[in-house]
Amino acid sequence: MSFRPSRIILAMCCTIVLIEAAEAEDAVYRPWKDAQGRVIQAAFVSATADSVTLKLADGKEHQLSLARLCAEDQAFVKSQSAAAAPAPATAQGTAPAVTAPSLDRVPVEKRTWPENVVVPTKSIEIQVVEENPAARKCVYRSEGFEFTSQAKLAGSVMKEVARTFEATKTLVSSLPWGVVCLPPEGFERYQAELFETRKDYIAAGGPENSGGVYMSGDKIFRVPFPSIGLKLLGKTYAKDDNYDGGTLIHEITHQVMDAYLTFLPVWVIEGTAEYTEMLPYNAGKFRADAHQKGLKDHITEMQKRGYAIEIGNLEEHLKMNRATWSGIANTTNRKMGELYFQSVLAVYFFCHLDGDKKGTRFIKFMDAVYGDTEAMRTFFKDPRVKHLEGGRFSYPTDFPPPDMKSETAPFKHLELLLDGRSYSQIAKEMTEAYKDTGVKISVN
Template identity: 30%
Template sequence: MKFPKLTVAALSLLSDFLSARTWTDVKGRTLEAEMVSKSESSVTVLVRGQKTEIALEMLSESDQKFVKNWERGDVAGYEALFEQKWPKLVSIDLDIEITEEEGEDGSYIYRSPHYEFISNTELSKVPVKRFSVLFEATREYVRQLPYANKKAHQESVRYQVFLFDTMESYVRAGGPEGSAGVYLGGKDVIMVLCQSLGLVKRGSTWAMDYDRTNKTLPHEITHQLTDREYFVEGARGWFSEGFAEYVAVTPYRSGKFSVSKAPSYIEEYVTSFSRVDNRGRNLGEEILAPRLEKFMTMSYSDFASAENGNFNYGLGALLVTYFNHYDGEGDAANIKNFLRAIKQGKTGTEALEVLRAGRSWEQLEEDVTTGWRKRGVKIDFM
């Protein structure tokens, strides 16, 4: 069985992945756009991948107030996070505390240290604790990676996850039909079917199916923990999805991610099917790929298309793994500089120029090809 494609969810949630808001001008006209930067007299927003400068005096009073209070993340304040050593093993204490209460709307609310699960069906503490460990461990994994994801370091909030007992109730609430779970960036919540948590219905109760593995959940959890800046043009697609794939494919068991094994597992997952669960992208060990500049700057709708989504997710995972472990001195320096540049407001080809680190696109393609050829994967950029 192949790993299920995520393109249905991805296409329907394109706008949700952007940190966009609705802007209103003094004439009452509206615009959906993502804020990039500001000056004393104007604001720069991203509209369909293009930067546009708007005079503050043209905006509504509430929008002007928003701009005044807006602050880009302080890169210097998180510089130490970029300097963290790449983890080999990430683990958490399995004995986490779970609290529960009934919501006013009849829902059932379960809380772990950093998550709030709102369910439309009653669950017992045993399975809740089991899947909560996966969520908490994924959070700790993303925290320890030297990507400086500020969201993963929040201590004063609980990330929200909505659970549904049937596909009908899931779709009715806004989940894409046919998907196992999804992250809604606009609302910053995860929606997921109980079955996707490894739960099975036995009579009137839910129990854990201990034989099931799950790559969809860590993928969506990673999206929820990823800073919004990392979804901008130039990173959206190859990096945002490749990063989520990197985390999701890393071998996991009982609160532990074996990070040192991630590269070999990703190679197997992308080129064939996993020996553990028979899921994978199955692109083969000889891959014909589009030119890197085109691939890294394509629109998200093209990246996640039904026709090419499976291939693009796989290639994205290979690229992220390359930059994490095989590029340059193998210290992830270039991809960390790329993320620094994004936090400083660079997007698109300007940010990717930092990633290339003085190399032409052709030279970068040669480096990627060489890096993976040493590991038995042949990538030809055509």
């Protein structure tokens, strides 16, 4: 959970400017239509299971969710991907193996950091599933989330609440980390529970000193009304326009990255959530391209609160296991704050200051973790795996699960970040890189 005062960040999916048709030597341009009927001219580049990369006439490439496209264009993407898949080789007299077409992920070198993006209106259209105020159970759905509220909320209010959730999901999936945001196994949508009072929230398991929390055990995000900017005016709840909801962004980031949490060091888990929280937001526009300003504003705020710009022993921080982290973080809120601050400084370095300054090493690291999430997903879908009560499962001895041990699983891809360098060398590079941005950091 985030320990510091927060600000609302509305993440967004890529906005594509309407352009005239253009020709290119190596690309075939065609009209593409989104679900709202807006048309652009672009060329197909590649696709994943849930997104497509298009090239505009100016040469820039944009990754979009397949769900944003009209049905005809979704079918076109699938046909392109299937056509690109090689036919399986067969031996004489042997029937060909039947395999599903494979959709390739966007190559690391073709990924770009988003600039200004806006969450689509369609994502925050609200469906009322159930409204029973007497039973304190009202259920609403947006495109990717299901909200169970203790009180009835007007459609316009619920839409504003959903905007933050949907925007955060879109932000995380738009970053070049390559995170595929899918609801946990067995859920059609991500789940959130909204509580009228902090007392209700704490009774449901919310930590005393938190404004909201994602619990990976039952896959539910729990948050009290005040933490999402809801206030009671007469007999109706309204959204506070001055509300600052960065803590909410932090926890939603954990929620949409749930499949990755098992395979990430704690500093990456908290550092990426702090990263999304610190990005500038204004009037519906999420400035992902102003990440340096977001970082410096965050550093200024932390300095005002008496925190030093330091990481200390880099190797100890990057290799810190969860037991050690919890032991430090649970000491005092300040100790927790120090760990969070150190983590976002490290994540920012690997995303924007390391090596080619395009985050290539970090993106490769996250891609390796994506491979772990797919291996885990494949394992649990296998009919040989039996799901038991309490989240337990059984499996044959000749079909072991992927490594999910907290002592080893989060650290097996750290070598991709080191890339042959010692920790002391990276510490030196980090010091110099931050110095070039005007930030003096202490790290060894």
